Amino acid sequence: MDSAVGTDGLLKLLEYYYKLGFRGFLVSGGFNADGYLPLGSEHLSTLREFKRGKEVFLSVHSGLMPRELLDRAMEVFDLVDFEVPPSDRYVKEGRGLRRTCGDYLSLLSYVVNEYGEDRVAPHVVIGSSLSTAEEDLNIVEEVGRVTSRLVVLLVAMGSTPPEVSRVVAPFEVARRYFKEVALGCMRPRSLGKVFEELVLEGYVDRVVNPSRRLMGELPAELYGSCCSLPVASLGTFRLGLGQGRGLG
Template sequence: MISCTTPATLYEKCLELSSKGAVGVLLSGGFNVEGYVPFEPFLDTIEKIKEQTTLFISAHTGLVPEWLAKEMGRAGVDLADFDLVGDDSTIKSVLGLQKTVKDYRSSLSSLTKHISYVVPHICVGLHFGKLLGEFRALELASEAKPSLLVLLVLSPTSGTVFEKLAPPSVEVFKKVAIEARLMFPGIDIALGCVRPRFHNRHELELAALQSGVDRIELPDERTLEAARKMGMVVKRLHACCSVPDDVVQS
């Protein structure tokens, strides 16, 4: 991603991208001790970008308080990508936050009040590779009535506590994906960018297709061929997997 550590650099880069025909941007960054990306210094700049361009603005938010959710909506953020966790012990032991599921539920509710699109992201196996809280997270996501849901899969990452862990099995992922499809029959479900790339990649993507997942970020060519054999129509969208179809194709 492009580093924009000041409001001025964000403004300049967004105007440059807009002039080159970009449809939108994704704003992200590290979380603070409260578990959210500190967008406060950038709110006026985001508003100015929305006034001067047609860029669709997505943001990884984290556990934003309601006042900030409201200000982000006022500034013009179009879509909130929200990582949703359904277990208190996972929040404390894995994420290192002194928060609870209640805080996630509250933040999700605040975002849905003030931002047009809110897309819950649920990471399968987040609790050190084990299932713990994923089905509760799906229940919480259903309260927001999202138009799209993203499933992620824990991936061993060098330099983290997950480095030596095996990712959850394909069958474990499939249990969550099938439940998600049953709970959300009328919306798109995506397999997002956070997932193992070198361990059972094709098997995981194939399981996603079999479970009713509609979107896969950067799929293997074998997965595309399998989708066609299953009678699916393959479309390529040049955007994050959480961005609505009508935005990308408009």
Template sequence: MIGGFISKSKFATISITGGKCSLNCFYCGSKYISTMEGTMGVEEFEKTVRKLNSRGVRGFLVSGGFDQNGRLPVDEFIPVMRKLKSELGVIFNLHPGLQDRKTIESMRDVVDMVDFEFAYSPGAYSSKGIREPRERYVKVLEDLIEYGPEYIVPHIMLGLPKDSSDYIEEEINEVSKFKPYLLNFLVMIPTPGTPSRMIRIDTSSIIPLIEYGSKVMNGRTSMGCMRPYSIKEDLDRYVVSKGLVQRIANPHHKVVEEFNLKLYDACCSLPEKYLEEFEL
């Protein structure tokens, strides 16, 4: 059964850098992290988690802006996350970026799942403008699978103008070698105030790539929360009707009704063992 995931009251997103990011990505320009619950420092982070938990929030996506090497500055937050997990029993999802092996190992008993943007294709890599070589994405994914938390979910961005179908298929093949728990697809949103604002997204170029990924991953795929509203209803209906994904984030309301989707109040990478706790 395909599940729909909508973060409402049990799951919250926190940016540990506030609205700051050293990258100026083609499709973001720090606009997306500015919508998150912002904290700047370990003490404020702890207070925010405790406050939200007291209001019924059970899971937290820890995200934020990256440095110029594509890395979330998470090291100093790991000890307090460990304490909060022990005391409150909360679930942590993390957007870590390109971490080193030591940090990845420290995450193992703290973070429940990792959302890892695999910006390995030429289009995705160039949109980031980071200092690290493109091959670092492969090495970090390998380390995450080998030494990191149990549930690793690579994210692949579709719709970037410098990418071809061949590039994305290569990216999917590279990810599938590591046999991750789930592969998540995002679709670039042309965003006002960024260079992406003039791009038009065509579903006819997106769907074959999701079909290919679903085939390579034996259906262990999901549709992430980033996709343009202009194509959302048609895209959601297609991937659900064809069974191309196991999970879909923020499904279009008409698709929810049409297919009677079971809904969960969480990020779509939530491990199956926690699903019952987050049913809507």
């Protein structure tokens, strides 16, 4: 991920990658003390200027943006990649915020109701030492009651990976609630075989950086994009068909 200083730097960076052929851009950065990306009107104007006349896809890590700012951001961005924490303890100790999971669910519900499911992709962290197995399952269910398009599951990284059961169970629950389940980019490599089995058993529809084994076993469409994009927007980023041997 590249950084940009000021609006001029942001525009130059976007134009640079656009000329190289890139058509999708994720805007992220450090959140403020209130837990959101502090985009100013000058940033949104720059992004709007860059987007004008181009077929590009812009997404954002918003955090807990105030609704007024989020509404203005939604005029520019095509998608919000929205983290939903697994527990209040995770919010307090992991994010340093005096907020609750309910605050995140409330904002997620607002985006879905005002802009539709295709405009937001919830990312749920599982297996954290700051949440329990029960809390992991509960938050997946809670998110599934708000939106059913897609969920991105992220597995907590640490010196000791979570137990296999803590990883598998949330995917089983997600399969019941969501049309598509994505295995996100944050996951411990030591559990690679567990993730492969989840995919092969049908609990996962999208995988970031699939293993060689999966590429060999499963014929699948390959895309050069974030795993959270709605189906209607994926065509621009299609790379081709991975030639797997199949499972029969």
